[in-house]
Structures are given as structure tokens and as C-alpha cells.
Amino acid sequence: MADLTLDSVTKIYRPRGREPVRAVSGLDMAIADGEIVALLGSSGCGKTSTLRMVAGFETVSEGSISLGGRRLNALRPAQRNVAMAFEGYSLYPPLTVRDNVAFALLRERAPRAEVASKVAEVAELLEIEGSLDRYPATISSGHQQRASLARALIRPAALHLLDEPMSQLEPQVRAVLRARIKEWLKDRGMTAVLVTHDQTDAIALADRIAVMEASRLMQFGTPAELRERPANLFVAGFVGEPPMNLVEAEVVAGDGRPRVVAADGLLTLELPALNGPLAPRPGQRVWLGLSPRHLAVGRGPQRARVVANQWLGDQTHLALELGDGAAALPLIAVAAGMLEAEPGESVAFEVEPRGLHLFDHEDDTALYHGSPDGTTGEPA
Numbered sequence: 001m002a003d004l005t006l007d008s009v010t011k012i013y014r015p016r017g018r019e020p021v022r023a024v025s026g027l028d029m030a031i032a033d034g035e036i037v038a039l040l041g042s043s044g045c046g047k048t049s050t051l052r053m054v055a056g057f058e059t060v061s062e063g064s065i066s067l068g069g070r071r072l073n074a075l076r077p078a079q080r081n082v083a084m085a086f087e088g089y090s091l092y093p094p095l096t097v098r099d100n101v102a103f104a105l106l107r108e109r110a111p112r113a114e115v116a117s118k119v120a121e122v123a124e125l126l127e128i129e130g131s132l133d134r135y136p137a138t139i140s141s142g143h144q145q146r147a148s149l150a151r152a153l154i155r156p157a158a159l160h161l162l163d164e165p166m167s168q169l170e171p172q173v174r175a176v177l178r179a180r181i182k183e184w185l186k187d188r189g190m191t192a193v194l195v196t197h198d199q200t201d202a203i204a205l206a207d208r209i210a211v212m213e214a215s216r217l218m219q220f221g222t223p224a225e226l227r228e229r230p231a232n233l234f235v236a237g238f239v240g241e242p243p244m245n246l247v248e249a250e251v252v253a254g255d256g257r258p259r260v261v262a263a264d265g266l267l268t269l270e271l272p273a274l275n276g277p278l279a280p281r282p283g284q285r286v287w288l289g290l291s292p293r294h295l296a297v298g299r300g301p302q303r304a305r306v307v308a309n310q311w312l313g314d315q316t317h318l319a320l321e322l323g324d325g326a327a328a329l330p331l332i333a334v335a336a337g338m339l340e341a342e343p344g345e346s347v348a349f350e351v352e353p354r355g356l357h358l359f360d361h362e363d364d365t366a367l368y369h370g371s372p373d374g375t376t377g378e379p380a
């Protein structure tokens with residue numbers, strides 16, 4: 001267990017006969033001892049390359065990686081004191097699942113009785129007791145994935161790396177195992193970095209999430225920080241299901257309070273007095289972000305037409321439209337309970353102050369996040 005630091009880490013692949021590929025660009029991250037971090041992003045954003053550089057399976061092109069104060073760059077994987085569960089499982093085919101799981105402990109000459117008890121414990125955690133005496137090729141991909149996870153989780157190491165640890169698991173099993181894996185890591189104070197493209201996995205497992213896009217780190221924060229204070233337009237449009245509504249708008253001076261006007265005046269919202277170096281000025285074009293969960297339907301000064309109403313068993317997703325035709329402004333609102341609203345119906349709504357965000361129109365960075373009571377402007 002140790003803290004992990006990535007300092008300006010860059011990975012450039014140079015495939016023969018092809019253009020170089022910049023897979024990771026100037027990544028800075030400090031992960032605390034005992035922390036669980038998820039690298040979250042879409043396919044090809046550089047998550048796996050990052051994990052493989054930490055594990056030592058890829059060289060670092062630029063920058064430095066250290067674990068517990070020890071620089072890792074030049075060390076072989078076996079010298080790093082890092083355990084990794086691979087997305088492709090990489091179990092040894094000639095060994096039973098039991099021997100695969102126990103392999104690293106036996107190699108480190110741990111007492112047999114201790115190994116047996118640890119294997120039994122992790123097998124129970126991941127519900128693979130019935131597969132222990134079988135060979136990898138004879139069990140399902142889901143069980144192979146659990147066996148690979150089990151093998152990594154029982155290894156004593158300073159850092160545990162998990163590459164898409166749940167990708168092959170059924171949704172129900174996934175929810176149960178997520179909670180158990182988190183408990184296992186936390187009970188033992190283990191430091192872990194996992195790679196996932198699944199937001200639910202990231203939110204459920206990690207203390208902090210590193211959102212990556214096109215080789216760059218977009219934001220590194222707790223799930224609440226990403227949701228309530230997205231650092232830029234990308235994170236605002238990526239995090240949350242559904243993510244934030246984003247529309248082009250302009251800040252205008254009001255009598256007293258400034259306002260933000262979107263879609264040719266179809267939507268006008270009052271802002272608190274804005275100040276600070278980043279605060280948008282009257283006349284400035286911005287991206288207006290509205291969190292679906294803070295569009296309160298059934299009250300307030302605004303009106304919209306219901307386009308669709310989806311009841312998802314525990315929440316309602318409402319597709320709304322302001323105005324008509326090609327110029328209409330679409331908005332998604334989410335309500336915790338069931339909302340009776342028919343398509344075609346006109347409903348009242350209001351934007352709760354904390355659901356309002358502004359982003360720079362030029363460089364996409366956050367300029368303003370609404371505070372719960374709406375009395376003060378809280379520049380990003």
C-alpha cells in the first residue's frame with residue numbers, strides 16, 4: 001500500500017511504418033495511500049495505456065511515475081510491487097483456477113495453510129468456489145474474469161491495478177460484486193486504480209474518478225465534484241445519466257441582476273451578481289449547462305411542452321421542448337418520483353439555482369457553478 005504519483009506522463013506509440021500515436025498526454029495525478037481511483041473514458045482515450053505504464057508493461061515516453069516515493073520508470077514489472085488483473089484475464093491454461101489464484105502467493109513461498117485459507121476467502125467473495133478445481137478453458141468468461149480478479153486481490157502488493165474488472169459480469173452479479181470488492185479493498189487499506197468505461201462502476205467503486213478524453217485528463221475528482229462542479233464542457237456532457245443539458249447562450253446586463261439568454265430568448269434565467277476573474281461579462285457568449293435533476297417540473301415561471309415521458313421504475317425522464325419547429329430548444333428533466341405529464345401537454349418548470357452552470361464558449365472551461373441558495377455567484 002502506497003501513494004502513486006504520475007508527473008507529466010506521456011505515452012507515444014511509434015508503430016513501424018505508421019504515424020506515431022499520442023495515447024497519453026502530460027498526465028498529472030496524485031493518488032493517496034488507501035485510495036481507490038477509476039480511470040473513466042470512452043474507448044481509445046488512453047486509460048489502458050496509463051495502467052500498463054504503471055504496471056511496467058509499457059515504457060513511459062515522457063514524465064515520471066512513482067509509488068511510495070520510489071521512481072518506477074526503469075523498474076521491471078516484477079520489481080514494482082504492483083498486482084494487476086488484466087482485461088483478457090491471462091490465466092495459465094494448464095493450471096486449475098485454484099492454482100491460478102494461489103500462484104503468486106505460492107511463488108512467494110507463503111505457508112500452504114495460509115494460501116488455502118486466503119484462496120477460500122477470495123473465492124467466497126467472488127462466488128467462484130465451484131470453479132476452483134476446473135481449468136480456465138472449461139469455465140465461462142465471467143468466471144475467468146472473477147478468477148483473474150481473485151488472483152490480483154489476494155496478492156500482497158503496494159498497488160492493485162484492475163483493467164475493466166467487471167466487463168464480463170451480468171448486471172445483478174456486478175452490483176453485488178462491486179460492493180464486495182470495494183469492501184475488500186477498503187478493509188485492507190489497499191490502494192487501487194481501475195480502468196472502466198462504465199460510469200456506474202466508477203461511481204460505485206472509486207473514491208475519485210479521473211475522466212480522460214483523447215489522451216488527456218479532463219478532471220480528477222469525487223463523483224459529487226464531477227457532477228456538481230464539472231471543470232469543462234466535456235465533463236459536463238459526459239458525466240451523469242442523462243448528462244447535463246448544454247445550450248449556447250449569451251450573458252446580458254439586467255436591471256440589477258445579469259441574465260443568461262438562450263435560443264433567441266426562448267429561455268432567460270437570472271444570474272446572481274457575478275464577480276471574480278473568470279465571471280462572464282455582459283455580452284459574452286457562453287455554454288449554459290442545466291442539470292436534468294435540477295429542472296423542477298410542475299412549478300416555476302418557465303413553460304415547456306412535454307415531448308416524451310419515460311418512467312424508469314424509480315424516476316421519470318421527461319423530454320421537454322421550448323418553442324416550436326426547427327428553432328425549438330430541447331431539454332431533459334429528471335424527477336425522482338412518477339410524474340403525470342402527457343406528451344403534448346404544457347408544463348411549468350424552474351431551474352433550481354444549483355443546477356445552473358456556465359462554460360466559456362471559446363475554451364470550454366467552467367466559469368460559474370450555481371450554489372444551492374442562488375444568492376451568491378460561485379465562479380469556478
Ligand SMILES: Nc1ncnc2c1ncn2[C@@H]1O[C@H](COP(=O)(O)OP(=O)(O)OP(=O)(O)O)[C@@H](O)[C@H]1O
Pocket residue numbers: 013014015021022023041042043044045046047048049050197
Ligand atoms: N501498441 C500500440 N501501438 C500503437 N497504438 C496503440 C497501441 N496501444 C494502444 N494504441 C492506441 O493508443 C490510443 C489509446 O489506447 P488505450 O488502449 O490506452 O485506450 P483505452 O482508453 O484503454 O481504450 P479501450 O477502452 O478501447 O482499451 C488508441 O488510439 C490506441 O489505438
